[in-house]
Amino acid sequence: MDFASLPHRFGERDAIGALRAAEEGLANEQAGTRQWRVAGRVLARRGQGGVSFIDLEDMSGRVQLLADLERLGEDVFEQVRSVSIGDLIGVAGVARRTRRGELSVEVAEWIELAPCRLPFPDRHHGLQDVEVRHRQRYLDLMTDPAARERFVARSRMVAGIRRSLDDAGFLEVETPVLQPLYGGAAARPFVTHHNALDRDLYLRVATELYLKRLVVGGLERVYELGKDFRNEGVSFKHNPEFTMLEFYEAYADCEDVMARTEQLVAAAAISVLGTTKITVKGTAVDLAPPWPRVTLGEAIRQQTGIDPLALGRDSAPLLARMQADGMDTSHDKTWAQLVDHMLSHYVEPTLIAPTFLTDYPVELSPLARRKPGADGLVERFEAFCGGMEISNGFSELNDPDDQRARFEEQAAAGRAGDEEAHPVDEDYLTALEYGLPPTGGVGLGIDRLAMLLTGQDTIREVVLFPAMRT
RNA sequence: GGGCCGUUAGCUCAGCUGGUAGAGCAGGGGACUCUUAAUCCCAAGGUCGAAGGUUCGAUCCCUUCACGGCCCA
Numbered sequence: 291m292d293f294a295s296l297p298h299r300f301g302e303r304d305a306i307g308a309l310r311a312a313e314e315g316l317a318n319e320q321a322g323t324r325q326w327r328v329a330g331r332v333l334a335r336r337g338q339g340g341v342s343f344i345d346l347e348d349m350s351g352r353v354q355l356l357a358d359l360e361r362l363g364e365d366v367f368e369q370v371r372s373v374s375i376g377d378l379i380g381v382a383g384v385a386r387r388t389r390r391g392e393l394s395v396e397v398a399e400w401i402e403l404a405p406c407r408l409p410f411p412d413r414h415h416g417l418q419d420v421e422v423r424h425r426q427r428y429l430d431l432m433t434d435p436a437a438r439e440r441f442v443a444r445s446r447m448v449a450g451i452r453r454s455l456d457d458a459g460f461l462e463v464e465t466p467v468l469q470p471l472y473g474g475a476a477a478r479p480f481v482t483h484h485n486a487l488d489r490d491l492y493l494r495v496a497t498e499l500y501l502k503r504l505v506v507g508g509l510e511r512v513y514e515l516g517k518d519f520r521n522e523g524v525s526f527k528h529n530p531e532f533t534m535l536e537f538y539e540a541y542a543d544c545e546d547v548m549a550r551t552e553q554l555v556a557a558a559a560i561s562v563l564g565t566t567k568i569t570v571k572g573t574a575v576d577l578a579p580p581w582p583r584v585t586l587g588e589a590i591r592q593q594t595g596i597d598p599l600a601l602g603r604d605s606a607p608l609l610a611r612m613q614a615d616g617m618d619t620s621h622d623k624t625w626a627q628l629v630d631h632m633l634s635h636y637v638e639p640t641l642i643a644p645t646f647l648t649d650y651p652v653e654l655s656p657l658a659r660r661k662p663g664a665d666g667l668v669e670r671f672e673a674f675c676g677g678m679e680i681s682n683g684f685s686e687l688n689d690p691d692d693q694r695a696r697f698e699e700q701a702a703a704g705r706a707g708d709e710e711a712h713p714v715d716e717d718y719l720t721a722l723e724y725g726l727p728p729t730g731g732v733g734l735g736i737d738r739l740a741m742l743l744t745g746q747d748t749i750r751e752v753v754l755f756p757a758m759r760t
Numbered sequence: 761g762g763g764c765c766g767u768u769a770g771c772u773c774a775g776c777u778g779g780u781a782g783a784g785c786a787g788g789g790g791a792c793u794c795u796u797a798a799u800c801c802c803a804a805g806g807u808c809g810a811a812g813g814u815u816c817g818a819u820c821c822c823u824u825c826a827c828g829g830c831c832c833a
Contacts, residue, residue, distance in 0.1 A: 319794095340793035359793070375786065389794050409770035409786050414797050418772065421828050433771095523761085523833085618833060759827065 307350030313385035322385040329380035356394040376406025450561025460511040465500035474498030476710040477520040493519035513537035526748040533736035544669040544685040547730035552579040570676040575643040585649040593636040626653035641674035656696040658684035683732030690722035
């Protein structure tokens with residue numbers, strides 16, 4: 291087919307869904323009066339001598355086309371008859387319900403818009419090969435309505451989150467993806483190089499430190515919704531680039547942002563599903579606030595009988611228990627890493643219904659404010675649902691001296707081999723010297739929330755183009 | 761990073777104990793004037809993921825590699 295001869299547009303197009311809604315009342319063999327112009331992809335063709343039936347689909351729905359030799363003449367009818375599955379075409383004509391009761395468009399005008407030159411995937415079994423579905427997501431979207439619905443739902447969820455935050459007076463901002471220094475999360479960064487400046491830059495692992503600079507600057511409620519990049523393994527809940535929401539609220543603390551988090555998630559669920567009730571791994575759960583709050587130490591105690599935060603900083607009983615359970619503790623070099631490992635091994639998988647864990651050890655939380663009267667703890671929470679961490683927030687540490695000390699500890703850990711430790715960020719410390727108001731901040735994993743709201747067990751099904759080996 | 765499993769026509773899948781591969785759909789040709797996974801006829805379509813090895817002979821057994829999936833870290 292000669293592409294140069296194909297139309298560049300198909301104007302005054304009607305959505306198939308609108309046609310269906312408007313003409314639903316037609317009786318069998320009755321024709322409507324209005325001329326419709328619909329366009330889309332050909333999904334099926336059924337010939338019957340001088341009559342041909344085509345199934346045409348656009349983003350709003352599917353409708354049958356009815357083409358008649360006597361009405362169209364031989365030339366046009368031959369075009370219809372020879373259309374390939376997958377071709378993109380436009381038609382004009384009135385609606386008519388066929389003898390067998392199928393609402394159809396009676397083709398009066400037939401316009402080829404773009405050919406499908408490769409064989410279309412089997413339309414009865416769909417595309418089964420997971421690898422092809424992910425590498426060529428357009429084929430998945432073409433052939434699987436459920437895949438389309440999943441990504442529409444994700445988009446609605448994100449729009450709902452933006453609406454909630456905008457309505458609460460938050461300002462959406464954009465901070466650097468390319469950073470001279472990374473920070474804001476315990477993660478290994480991707481490194482790239484700026485040729486003109488001849489220096490290495492990091493892809494951000496979090497937006498936290500830049501957003502808090504903005505709060506210092508007087509932008510009292512800010513959020514950023516965008517990609518973070520962490521140079522770590524791929525799993526059902528990890529993609530090396532993933533979407534994160536972070537929001538910061540001046541004059542608020544951990545409790546305030548915890549409440550906002552559960553409300554935000556519930557509102558997102560309603561904007562997608564119309565309800566806060568979801569099913570996760572076969573279990574019915576309700577995302578409606580308030581979510582139960584349990585301290586980290588108590589949560590670990592409930593699963594193991596040991597409250598590691600009630601034992602000072604003694605690693606021995608933790609190690610004994612974990613090794614007795616056959617766990618590989620060779621990567622856990624510190625007490626804090628043992629606690630983190632216990633959390634992810636014993637507790638996280640059990641938290642199916644939404645739950646806040648609170649009272650984290652300061653060693654695991656270098657950017658969080660200390661909890662008054664609780665030595666070694668910070669005002670921090672993590673939210674879990676579906677056996678995954680979905681959110682992390684705290685009262686923001688605004689004491690520049692303490693922050694410097696925490697950075698120094700991180701740097702020491704880094705020198706000792708902890709590849710996920712924070713580097714010291716002098717520029718951020720300078721910002722804190724000017725005064726960060728008491729502030730609460732939260733990170734919320736958008737992909738994982740999308741998994742929960744669309745009932746998917748793997749992040750790859752809610753990311754349009756998940757990371758693949760090339 | 762480790763363990764297990766998978767990879768056969770464009771797609772979905774068969775293929776027995778080792779004897780050089782089949783079907784349906786799609787694509788091509790034809791029949792058919794109301795089909796709904798239309799039906800019927802004809803022809804075509806393969807580096808059996810890749811490379812080695814064993815064997816008279818390998819899609820099948822062995823080794824390595826690539827990619828994917830699941831589990832563990």
